Amino acid sequence: MRQLKFRAWTRFSSIYRMDYLSGFFFYGTDSDQIHLFLPNDGADFLVPSANVILMQFTGLVDSNGNDIYEGDIIAIDDKTTYKVYWDAENCYWAILSKQGDEHGPYGGALIQNTGYSRSRKRVVLGNIYQNPDLLTEE
Known part of the structure; x- marks a missing residue:
């Protein structure tokens, strides 16, 4: 079975960085925010979806x-x-x-x-x- 994994090109504080995701989900009407879970540092962020590019x-x-x-x-x-x-x-x-x-x-x-x-x-x-x-x- 193929493993479903994603990474994200995200903008935090005007700096873009590449993160590998352990999970994500969308919030709000028209998915205007995305909640990202980052496995490397155990952090999670709620960011505007316009600042995130998901890559499968x-x-x-x-x-x-x-x-x-x-x-x-x-x-x-x-x-x-x-x-x-x-x-x-x-x-x-x-x-x-x-x-x-x-x-x-x-x-x-x-x-x-x-x-x-x-x-x-x-x-x-x-x-x-x-x-x-x-x-x-x-």
Whole structure:
């Protein structure tokens, strides 16, 4: 069974930080506040939902055993870098690169393109919030 895990990119006192969550739930009309539970320091916060970006665990790990989350930037075979995101239209975890050809950027289903059925090196390099420069065109 796939483990459901989340992390959050949160803004506290005008400083953004990445936290791994042990739980969360929404408060208020239209979910205007979110209560976050942080396992590392045992803290919990009630913050405006506009200050929180939740990222879900894809259920996959990279070649080093690191969890791959929505919003991560991964490299495949130490070459092209890709952003991991949920493709709601096709209902799967997908990747997208700034690199491409005359048909557009490279991308598609995360499992198919990263070769989970084949042996290809996949490494989490960072994420789109803390390391957006990793998605530069080569």
